[in-house]
Amino acid sequence: MxxxxxxxxxxxxxxxxxxTPSGKLLQMCAAGARVVRVTGSVSNSMEMAKAATKAxxxxxxxxTFENPYSVEGDKTVAYEMAAELGWRAPAWIVVPTGSGPLPAGIWKGFGEMRQFGLVAGLPRIVVAQAAGCAPIAEAFRRGAEIVRPWPSPQTVASGIKDPLVGYSEDGTYTLTIVRASGGVAVAVPDEEILCVTRLMVETEGLYAEPTAGTATACAADLRRRGTIGPEDAVVVVSTGHGLKQSFVRAETLDALPEIAPSLPALAALGLED
Amino acid sequence: MxxxxxxxxxxxxxxxxxxTPSGKLLQMCAAGARVVRVTGSVSNSMEMAKAATKAxxxxxxxxTFENPYSVEGDKTVAYEMAAELGWRAPAWIVVPTGSGPLPAGIWKGFGEMRQFGLVAGLPRIVVAQAAGCAPIAEAFRRGAEIVRPWPSPQTVASGIKDPLVGYSEDGTYTLTIVRASGGVAVAVPDEEILCVTRLMVETEGLYAEPTAGTATACAADLRRRGTIGPEDAVVVVSTGHGLKQSFVRAETLDALPEIAPSLPALAALGLED
Structure with missing residues (x-):
C-alpha cells in the first residue's frame, strides 16, 4: 500500500x-509512509483507521471488508490461478486468513469466471489460521453460525494475527463463504507453522514468512486427515516473503563463524563433506 | 544459490x-546453507571458494567468471528484455557490476539473439559502479586497457563491493565488452546512490537495495551529461530487493511513534493533512 x-x-x-515485524516496517518507511504503532492487537489499528478516516x-x-477494493483486487489471485491451470479451478485453495477479504476475493473471482463461462467448476476454500488466533476455525469446529472475537491473539503468523475485535461479523461472512464452497476452516499451532515454513525453504527453496507457512501447514494437516484426497489439485496461497519476517532469529547471525581467509581455517570448521 | x-x-x-547485510544472510541460513564469514573484502571469499573447491x-x-553457468544463466536477462520490448534491443542497458558476469551474460545473450535473427540491433552496455569501489569505471576513465584491483573498497552498494583482488583480469574482460558494445563504465558516489535508491521507492514505489540504485544513479548521471539521449530507450537492471538491504536504518524504527488506540492520540501527531 x-x-x-x-x-x-x-x-x-x-x-x-x-x-509488527521490522522487515515490514522498513518497507513502509522506505516508501515514505508515516508509520504509527498502535498499542495492542491489529483490531485497535483497524478501529483507529476507521475513526481517522471519518474524522x-x-x-x-x-x-478488511471496510475497503471494497480489497476484495475486488484479490479477485486477480483467482484469475492467475485459473490461467496457470489451463482455465480450471483446483479442488482446494488454501488461504492464510485474518478477517477474510482474500478468500472472499478468490471465491468471488471464481464465481464470476464460472458465470462468464471461463471455468466450469468451483474450488473449495480452506481458511487457514493459527491455533493462537483462530476465531473462524473455532466457529467452524463448533458448527456455529456466528464467529466470536478472539481477545488475546498469540501467534508467530503476524499477517493473520487478527482477533476481529469490533468486526467479528467479517469473520462470520468469511465463514459463510467457506461453507458455501464446501470448504473448511482449520488452525495449526505455531510449532507446526514454523516447522512447515522451514521445510518449505529447506526442501523447495521457497522462503516464505510464517503467515504463508500457516497455509501450507493447514494443507498438510488436511491431507493427513484425509479431507484432501491424494489426487486432489491443491493451491496454497503464499502471502508473504520470508524477507519480510524471517523464521530465522537474528541471534543466529551472531553465531555464524568468522574466519581468516585461509584454507586451514575453513578446513577447521569440518564442512568438507 | x-x-x-x-x-x-x-x-x-x-x-x-x-x-554482508543481515537480510541476505538470513535468507541463506533459512535455506539451510552453512554460512561462513571471511574476514576482509569479498575477494578473500572468492579466493577461498576457489581453493576450497580444489581441496x-x-x-x-x-x-564470477570462475563458474561458466553464471554467464550462461545471465543470458536469460537479455531474453526477457528482448521479449518484453517486442524483440528489439534497447539503446542502453545499465548493469550494477562487480567483476562482470552479468553484463557479459546480457551482452552474450543479445549477440546470440542477433546471430539467430531474433533481434536486429545490439545494446550499449553501461557498467555501473560505486565511486568507492570502481576498478572498471576507473580504467575506462583513464582510457586504459588493463583493469587494476581496488584494494580498499568503501561503499554502501554491498552487491558490487568487489575489489577484484587476485582476478582483476575479470574486470579487464568486462571492460572489453563495454568497449565492444560502444558503452561506458561509470561510477557514482554513495550519497548519490542512496539518494536515487530512496527516490526510486518514494516516487515509483520500487524498493531496491543500494546496489540496484547504483545503476539508476549512473543512468541519471549519463542522461544529465548527455551521453544518454532524451529519446533513447534505457533498461536499468535492478539486481536486489530493498528487503535484502534497506537504505532505511534500523534505528529509524525505534523513532516510530507508538500511541494508545485513541483518536486524540493520533490527532496529536499532526498527520491530518
Whole structure:
C-alpha cells in the first residue's frame, strides 16, 4: 500500500500493531509512509483507521471488508490461478486468513469466471489460521453460525494475527463463504507453522514468512486427515516473503563463524563433506 | 544459490564478506546453507571458494567468471528484455557490476539473439559502479586497457563491493565488452546512490537495495551529461530487493511513534493533512 501510494504521489499513514515485524516496517518507511504503532492487537489499528478516516477525510485502505477494493483486487489471485491451470479451478485453495477479504476475493473471482463461462467448476476454500488466533476455525469446529472475537491473539503468523475485535461479523461472512464452497476452516499451532515454513525453504527453496507457512501447514494437516484426497489439485496461497519476517532469529547471525581467509581455517570448521 | 541447492537436495557452503547485510544472510541460513564469514573484502571469499573447491572437491558457483553457468544463466536477462520490448534491443542497458558476469551474460545473450535473427540491433552496455569501489569505471576513465584491483573498497552498494583482488583480469574482460558494445563504465558516489535508491521507492514505489540504485544513479548521471539521449530507450537492471538491504536504518524504527488506540492520540501527531 505504501508503495502504491508513493507511485501515485499520495500521502500514506499506516497504523500498525505494535509488534509488527521490522522487515515490514522498513518497507513502509522506505516508501515514505508515516508509520504509527498502535498499542495492542491489529483490531485497535483497524478501529483507529476507521475513526481517522471519518474524522480527517482520509481513505481507508486496510485489508478488511471496510475497503471494497480489497476484495475486488484479490479477485486477480483467482484469475492467475485459473490461467496457470489451463482455465480450471483446483479442488482446494488454501488461504492464510485474518478477517477474510482474500478468500472472499478468490471465491468471488471464481464465481464470476464460472458465470462468464471461463471455468466450469468451483474450488473449495480452506481458511487457514493459527491455533493462537483462530476465531473462524473455532466457529467452524463448533458448527456455529456466528464467529466470536478472539481477545488475546498469540501467534508467530503476524499477517493473520487478527482477533476481529469490533468486526467479528467479517469473520462470520468469511465463514459463510467457506461453507458455501464446501470448504473448511482449520488452525495449526505455531510449532507446526514454523516447522512447515522451514521445510518449505529447506526442501523447495521457497522462503516464505510464517503467515504463508500457516497455509501450507493447514494443507498438510488436511491431507493427513484425509479431507484432501491424494489426487486432489491443491493451491496454497503464499502471502508473504520470508524477507519480510524471517523464521530465522537474528541471534543466529551472531553465531555464524568468522574466519581468516585461509584454507586451514575453513578446513577447521569440518564442512568438507 | 542457497535456495536452488535446497530445492536440489544439495549441501551448500556460502563464504561471505564479513560485512554482508543481515537480510541476505538470513535468507541463506533459512535455506539451510552453512554460512561462513571471511574476514576482509569479498575477494578473500572468492579466493577461498576457489581453493576450497580444489581441496574439497566442491563445485564453485560464485557469481564470477570462475563458474561458466553464471554467464550462461545471465543470458536469460537479455531474453526477457528482448521479449518484453517486442524483440528489439534497447539503446542502453545499465548493469550494477562487480567483476562482470552479468553484463557479459546480457551482452552474450543479445549477440546470440542477433546471430539467430531474433533481434536486429545490439545494446550499449553501461557498467555501473560505486565511486568507492570502481576498478572498471576507473580504467575506462583513464582510457586504459588493463583493469587494476581496488584494494580498499568503501561503499554502501554491498552487491558490487568487489575489489577484484587476485582476478582483476575479470574486470579487464568486462571492460572489453563495454568497449565492444560502444558503452561506458561509470561510477557514482554513495550519497548519490542512496539518494536515487530512496527516490526510486518514494516516487515509483520500487524498493531496491543500494546496489540496484547504483545503476539508476549512473543512468541519471549519463542522461544529465548527455551521453544518454532524451529519446533513447534505457533498461536499468535492478539486481536486489530493498528487503535484502534497506537504505532505511534500523534505528529509524525505534523513532516510530507508538500511541494508545485513541483518536486524540493520533490527532496529536499532526498527520491530518
Amino acid at each position: 505504501s508503495a502504491y501510494a508513493a507511485r501515485a504521489g499520495l500521502r500514506a499513514v499506516v497504523l500498525v500493531a505494535a509488534d 480527517f477525510g482520509w481513505y481507508n485502505v486496510t485489508t | 542457497s535456495a536452488y541447492a535446497a530445492r536440489a537436495g544439495l549441501r551448500a557452503v556460502v563464504l561471505v564478506a564479513a560485512d 574439497f572437491g566442491w563445485y564453485n558457483v560464485t557469481t
